[in-house]
Amino acid sequence: MPRLVMKFGGTSVADLARIKNAAEKVRAEVERGYDVIVIVSAMSGKTNELVGWVREISPLYDAREYDAVVASGEQVTSGLMALTLQEMGVDARSWQGWQVPVKTTSAHGIARIEEIPSDNLDQKFDEGMRVAVVAGFQGISPEGRITTLGRGGSDTTAVAFAAAFDAERCDIYTDVDGVYTTDPRVSPKARKLNRIAYEEMLELASLGAKVLQTRSVELAMRYKVRLRVLSSFEDVTDASGTLVCDEEDIMESNVVSGVAFSRDEAKMTLLAVEDRPGVAAAIFGPLAAAGINVDMIIQNISEDGLTDMTFSCPVDEVERARVALKQATETGQIAYKELKADTDVAKVSIVGIGMRSHAGVASQMFSALRDHGVNIQVITTSEIKVSVLVDRKYLELAVQALHDTFDLDKAG
Amino acid sequence: MPRLVMKFGGTSVADLARIKNAAEKVRAEVERGYDVIVIVSAMSGKTNELVGWVREISPLYDAREYDAVVASGEQVTSGLMALTLQEMGVDARSWQGWQVPVKTTSAHGIARIEEIPSDNLDQKFDEGMRVAVVAGFQGISPEGRITTLGRGGSDTTAVAFAAAFDAERCDIYTDVDGVYTTDPRVSPKARKLNRIAYEEMLELASLGAKVLQTRSVELAMRYKVRLRVLSSFEDVTDASGTLVCDEEDIMESNVVSGVAFSRDEAKMTLLAVEDRPGVAAAIFGPLAAAGINVDMIIQNISEDGLTDMTFSCPVDEVERARVALKQATETGQIAYKELKADTDVAKVSIVGIGMRSHAGVASQMFSALRDHGVNIQVITTSEIKVSVLVDRKYLELAVQALHDTFDLDKAG
Numbered sequence: 001m002p003r004l005v006m007k008f009g010g011t012s013v014a015d016l017a018r019i020k021n022a023a024e025k026v027r028a029e030v031e032r033g034y035d036v037i038v039i040v041s042a043m044s045g046k047t048n049e050l051v052g053w054v055r056e057i058s059p060l061y062d063a064r065e066y067d068a069v070v071a072s073g074e075q076v077t078s079g080l081m082a083l084t085l086q087e088m089g090v091d092a093r094s095w096q097g098w099q100v101p102v103k104t105t106s107a108h109g110i111a112r113i114e115e116i117p118s119d120n121l122d123q124k125f126d127e128g129m130r131v132a133v134v135a136g137f138q139g140i141s142p143e144g145r146i147t148t149l150g151r152g153g154s155d156t157t158a159v160a161f162a163a164a165f166d167a168e169r170c171d172i173y174t175d176v177d178g179v180y181t182t183d184p185r186v187s188p189k190a191r192k193l194n195r196i197a198y199e200e201m202l203e204l205a206s207l208g209a210k211v212l213q214t215r216s217v218e219l220a221m222r223y224k225v226r227l228r229v230l231s232s233f234e235d236v237t238d239a240s241g242t243l244v245c246d247e248e249d250i251m252e253s254n255v256v257s258g259v260a261f262s263r264d265e266a267k268m269t270l271l272a273v274e275d276r277p278g279v280a281a282a283i284f285g286p287l288a289a290a291g292i293n294v295d296m297i298i299q300n301i302s303e304d305g306l307t308d309m310t311f312s313c314p315v316d317e318v319e320r321a322r323v324a325l326k327q328a329t330e331t332g333q334i335a336y337k338e339l340k341a342d343t344d345v346a347k348v349s350i351v352g353i354g355m356r357s358h359a360g361v362a363s364q365m366f367s368a369l370r371d372h373g374v375n376i377q378v379i380t381t382s383e384i385k386v387s388v389l390v391d392r393k394y395l396e397l398a399v400q401a402l403h404d405t406f407d408l409d410k411a412g
Numbered sequence: 413m414p415r416l417v418m419k420f421g422g423t424s425v426a427d428l429a430r431i432k433n434a435a436e437k438v439r440a441e442v443e444r445g446y447d448v449i450v451i452v453s454a455m456s457g458k459t460n461e462l463v464g465w466v467r468e469i470s471p472l473y474d475a476r477e478y479d480a481v482v483a484s485g486e487q488v489t490s491g492l493m494a495l496t497l498q499e500m501g502v503d504a505r506s507w508q509g510w511q512v513p514v515k516t517t518s519a520h521g522i523a524r525i526e527e528i529p530s531d532n533l534d535q536k537f538d539e540g541m542r543v544a545v546v547a548g549f550q551g552i553s554p555e556g557r558i559t560t561l562g563r564g565g566s567d568t569t570a571v572a573f574a575a576a577f578d579a580e581r582c583d584i585y586t587d588v589d590g591v592y593t594t595d596p597r598v599s600p601k602a603r604k605l606n607r608i609a610y611e612e613m614l615e616l617a618s619l620g621a622k623v624l625q626t627r628s629v630e631l632a633m634r635y636k637v638r639l640r641v642l643s644s645f646e647d648v649t650d651a652s653g654t655l656v657c658d659e660e661d662i663m664e665s666n667v668v669s670g671v672a673f674s675r676d677e678a679k680m681t682l683l684a685v686e687d688r689p690g691v692a693a694a695i696f697g698p699l700a701a702a703g704i705n706v707d708m709i710i711q712n713i714s715e716d717g718l719t720d721m722t723f724s725c726p727v728d729e730v731e732r733a734r735v736a737l738k739q740a741t742e743t744g745q746i747a748y749k750e751l752k753a754d755t756d757v758a759k760v761s762i763v764g765i766g767m768r769s770h771a772g773v774a775s776q777m778f779s780a781l782r783d784h785g786v787n788i789q790v791i792t793t794s795e796i797k798v799s800v801l802v803d804r805k806y807l808e809l810a811v812q813a814l815h816d817t818f819d820l821d822k823a824g
């Protein structure tokens with residue numbers, strides 16, 4: 001029988017009524033003839049409660065014990081979902097990560113899935129099981145201990161199962177009804193996309209559109225898993241949600257598919273850095289070692305052998321970045337005149353695979369921002385994306401202006 | 413190093429402060445030189461919450477899924493306890509039932525422990541681990557699924573580990589400071605026993621003294637595990653709690669060690685039953701099949717080929733017993749004139765291994781009850797116990813009278 005993976009996030013299984021609602025969607029797919037693998041998250045709020053306990057006991061907790069505690073949340077949901085399906089007459093059973101088994105690395109708290117042998121589930125499907133409810137977000141290490149994949153890891157679990165079991169599609173049920181051209185709270189003209197390419201979704205996900213975890217999209221792209229994002233609170237039709245798929249499956253690509261943004265950015269500038277080979281490595285090495293997520297990097301033209309180096313990072317990492325850079329000066333790795341931090345900036349990006357074949361998109365973006373009086377502080381570009389750093393107060397204005405400029409309210 | 417098993421019940425690990433309190437008792441034993449196996453229950457209230465969800469979904473739930481859901485409670489405590497011990501500088505780690513592994517039967521919800529291979533824990537102890545925190549109440553079936561041992565199963569887990577790892581003692585920490593001659597709420601003169609024999613504890617446990625699960629005492633007796641029951645809310649000294657041990661370890665046995673009672677009893681009488689060989693089997697077969705816990709059984713003298721049959725059972729099983737008996741008459745298995753049920757009775761028992769060598773104990777009991785005007789409805793006796801069924805309103809009076817008669821307020 002064809003197979004389908006269906007993943008339900010925390011808000012979609014927040015209580016017994018919602019679990020029942022989700023189970024009804026599963027039953028509908030079983031009746032359509034699918035064998036289904038359901039991936040469940042912990043009931044909304046549970047993971048936070050468990051994580052809170054662990055942190056209260058020990059700020060420097062043992063990640064192995066963290067995993068044992070936190071993985072229990074998905075275990076509960078998996079059993080409750082299996083029971084709910086059984087009550088509806090569907091042959092279902094629960095599987096914990098270690099039972100499947102979902103083999104992961106030993107990197108507790110941020111483990112990566114290495115292999116999902118299909119024998120156990122295949123056998124049960126052959127024996128008549130119609131639904132395997134799998135606890136998401138978790139696996140088992142080579143040492144036989146429970147691992148977790150990090151926040152949002154259930155999306156990754158879902159895609160990995162879709163790949164391992166050759167599923168026709170991987171449906172991610174969440175509390176939004178799809179991927180939008182931008183955040184509807186910022187632009188009322190935002191429109192749901194019917195299809196979006198993996199590459200675009202990847203840029204949108206990493207830019208702060210919190211619909212799908214970045215790793216799950218990467219995995220889907222690598223294994224060509226067709227991902228559908230849809231709401232668990234609406235009736236499902238063929239037009240529901242947004243399909244994240246291969247570029248080739250999208251008839252007519254938009255030049256720009258969406259406007260993404262991130263509010264919590266900071267801009268840091270090192271003034272009068274000695275401009276010599278290896279200076280970039282000397283600066284960004286210590287920052288990487290300190291776990292700072294450096295995003296955009298700009299190096300100004302050199303003058304008198306000195307240059308200014310600007311980079312952006314999440315605003316809550318500014319203090320740690322400052323400490324790391326100070327230590328690097330103390331050990332003589334780098335030297336600079338002054339370190340300036342602007343914690344009042346935001347990043348706005350346009351994303352679209354059509355940019356590859358259309359020239360002038362960046363220039364059109366800059367003109368639109370200029371026409372609205374938005375000053376651009378930093379620019380970076382990639383093949384399918386242009387990002388700018390702007391004063392945070394211009395964020396909404398910039399997003400709306402770009403949404404209009406690229407006609408994102410009209411179907412492409 | 414010598415080994416100790418310490419078990420903490422739900423109220424002893426109800427929140428992080430109590431888990432810390434329990435962890436301090438564990439650390440003290442580690443400092444005394446023990447390698448410790450800690451068995452934990454779910455945080456108080458958690459199991460009820462989980463069971464409530466399962467029952468709400470399905471009254472006739474799949475016991476395998478019930479087990480997957482419910483076992484998560486102990487998993488959480490095991491991780492939190494391990495983290496708390498680590499924070500105190502103690503080398504500890506958590507173990508789930510399937511990791512040890514605790515091999516059980518496949519009787520989900522009421523599984524029995526079949527084997528606990530010691531290799532995994534032994535290896536870690538050899539490598540320097542000082543405390544293994546094991547999730548109580550659970551194991552793994554031959555099919556690789558999570559099983560639970562039934563309510564109170566953490567006591568059984570603790571004793572099974574003490575036997576498998578040859579522990580010097582098994583300390584059961586709970587919310588009472590030991591085993592009493594009777595319930596202090598009924599008799600203010602109740603006194604804590606320093607030692608009690610397995611056989612006595614077994615009779616007390618099955619008679620409703622809810623300190624230890626019956627199965628755990630049976631297991632302790634079979635493997636000669638020295639069990640100590642003590643409070644987790646008091647400082648521990650050598651005189652703490654009550655030691656449940658072999659008869660031979662008790663210098664001077666009391667004739668009577670305690671007065672046990674059970675409030676929720678019912679007495680059922682079948683009038684004018686045909687007195688023929690096999691009639692008892694014809695009556696109690698269907699009751700056993702219906703899961704009725706028949707306790708005392710009395711058959712009156714036969715007259716004209718007819719007899720009356722009386723038995724007691726828990727009061728909340730009366731209706732089911734009535735249905736089972738009615739069905740048995742409809743199929744012609746049995747015939748009787750009338751079925752009477754008295755749901756207003758209580759059982760009072762005296763227990764003591766000294767009875768074996770002392771005659772006249774039962775007679776002394778009956779005299780004391782008569783002197784206080786308590787009418788006895790049914791009597792049963794065993795080697796170390798005499799039980800009577802009385803009108804429920806006499807329960808407190810009977811317990812206090814017997815406590816006085818056998819001088820239980822004085823150390824034996």
